[in-house]
Amino acid sequence: AQTVTQSQPEMSVQEAETVTLSCTYDTSESNYYLFWYKQPPSRQMILVIRQEAYKQQNATENRFSVNFQKAAKSFSLKISDSQLGDTAMYFCAFMKGRDDKIIFGKGTRLHILP
Amino acid sequence: DTGVSQDPRHKITKRGQNVTFRCDPISEHNRLYWYRQTLGQGPEFLTYFQNEAQLEKSRLLSDRFSAERPKGSFSTLEIQRTEQGDSAMYLCASRATATENTEAFFGQGTRLTVV
Numbered sequence: 093a094q095t096v097t098q099s100q101p102e103m104s105v106q107e108a109e110t111v112t113l114s115c116t117y118d119t120s121e122s123n124y125y126l127f128w129y130k131q132p133p134s135r136q137m138i139l140v141i142r143q144e145a146y147k148q149q150n151a152t153e154n155r156f157s158v159n160f161q162k163a164a165k166s167f168s169l170k171i172s173d174s175q176l177g178d179t180a181m182y183f184c185a186f187m188k189g190r191d192d193k194i195i196f197g198k199g200t201r202l203h204i205l206p
Numbered sequence: 207d208t209g210v211s212q213d214p215r216h217k218i219t220k221r222g223q224n225v226t227f228r229c230d231p232i233s234e235h236n237r238l239y240w241y242r243q244t245l246g247q248g249p250e251f252l253t254y255f256q257n258e259a260q261l262e263k264s265r266l267l268s269d270r271f272s273a274e275r276p277k278g279s280f281s282t283l284e285i286q287r288t289e290q291g292d293s294a295m296y297l298c299a300s301r302a303t304a305t306e307n308t309e310a311f312f313g314q315g316t317r318l319t320v321v
Contacts, residue, residue: 098248125308136210137249137297137312183248191303193239193262194310196248 094119096186096197104203105174112159113169113200115184121145126160127185127194128169130178137183143167171202179204210313212298218319219288226284227316231300238281239310240273241297249297255281256303288320 095118105111117126128140143151143160150158155175159168171178184197211230219225231238236257241249252271253263257278270288275281285292295317299310 096248127308129312136314137299139309142308187308190308191237191256193251193254194299195251196241198248199246201246 094121094124094186094188094195096184096195098184098197098200100200101198102201102203104205106205107174107176109174110170110172111174111202113171113182113184113202115167115169115197117165117167117184117186119165119186119188121188124189125187126158126167127187128156128158128167129183129185129196131181131183131199132177133180140182141169174204176204176206178202210298210300210311212296212313212316214316215314216317216319218321221290221320222287224284224286225288225318226282227296227298227318229281229283229298229300229313231280231298232302232311233279235300235302235311236278237301237303237310238275239299240281240283241299243295243297243315244293252283252296285318288318290320293318293320 097116124145126143129137130140131137141153141156155172157170181199183199186195213228239254240252243249253273255275270286273283295315297315299312301310
């Protein structure tokens with residue numbers, strides 16, 4: 093069974109700093125999808141960024157980028173120039189195939205400090 | 207398109223009562239997921255549907271839980287004989303599998319408190 097591990101329960105950084113959230117996963121599949129979802133306090137979960145395992149190039153979405161290390165089964169999220177609105181729970185997630193279920197990690201609570 | 211809608215947003219029930227939650231996915235989204243999330247934890251998979259077909263149900267899910275999606279549009283999640291351990295946020299998500307877009311869209315959830 094696939095598992096997703098986030099080893100940082102909570103992190104705090106100053107506004108405008110760069111922060112990296114870690115995620116590792118376990119799978120025997122060769123093709124799969126990885127995601128980072130953001131859940132702001134009392135608000136619904138939204139997708140931040142996604143990565144297809146067959147793509148070697150790391151995904152980037154504005155201030156958000158990933159470091160995808162397929163051999164190490166690592167998928168970290170980097171947030172550059174952090175903003176107060178980035179304060180949220182961040183979940184790393186895995187999907188075996190396009191038609192499969194999504195498995196989530198336990199999350200990292202990120203605080204951006206003014 | 208108003209996004210994924212869940213009803214009710216909050217539910218307080220006495221132990222032993224049955225509860226039913228509703229999820230209205232984004233129209234034309236054929237895939238619908240149910241998750242349970244407890245405080246400070248990640249969403250735990252419960253079950254998912256492709257149109258009206260239930261594809262998988264978590265082995266961790268008690269027989270007291272049942273879900274259906276009768277016409278391939280909205281879905282209901284029922285919990286029978288609720289227990290205090292059922293207290294959690296129940297999340298619904300939907301996506302369209304016919305496209306290359308793998309993004310799942312989540313509702314705001316139904317928070318269940320069993321007293």
